[in-house]
Amino acid sequence: MTPDELRAFCLDFNDATEEFPFGPDVSVFKVAGKLFALSWLESEPLRVNLKCDPDDAVRLREEHPAIAPGYHMNKRHWNTVSVGELPDRMVRELVEDSYDLVVAGLPKAVRLRLDRP
Template sequence: MNVEEYREYCISKKGVTESFPFDETTLVFKVMGKMFALCGLEHVPLRVNLKCDPERAIELREQHEGIIEGWHMSKKHWNTVYLNQISKELTLDLIDHSYDLVVSKLTKKLKAELEAL
């Protein structure tokens, strides 16, 4: 998966915005204002940070060389994923998982706003 495919998939999800809040090369995706994915556009190969359930994060790191503890993120709740080392299907699944985790933690008010979009 390349950066264009990654971006298109993330931005296609309901309630998602993209921005560069940290610098001009770190692309961040948020759902209802809460971050669920980010990547440094200058990194080759492309790597992305995705939120993950802590138990699943450990399993994924053990099963895939291309998945490590979140770079500059909470090591418990974030993974860094090298997109050239895992399948596109797994990448899409991990993006969905990250998005769903963040949505599940939204307030009732934000969930209702998201549902209304």
């Protein structure tokens, strides 16, 4: 997955936006104002921080050397994923899981507006 593909995939979700609050090198992807992905799109290797269920986060780190505790994030809820070291399908699933976790924490009215259960 290339940086452009990662950006396009993140922005394809309902109400997803890209912001640069930490400078031009760090893309922050949000839904309804809440962070679901953070990436250094120009980094080698390409990495992205993603929200994750705490139990799944530990399991994923144990099973995949390309997944580490979230860099500069709450290590219990966030993972840093080295994108090129995992199958694209898995990266997409992890991004979607992160988006869904954030949406699940939004007020019901916002979730309904996003058409996500």
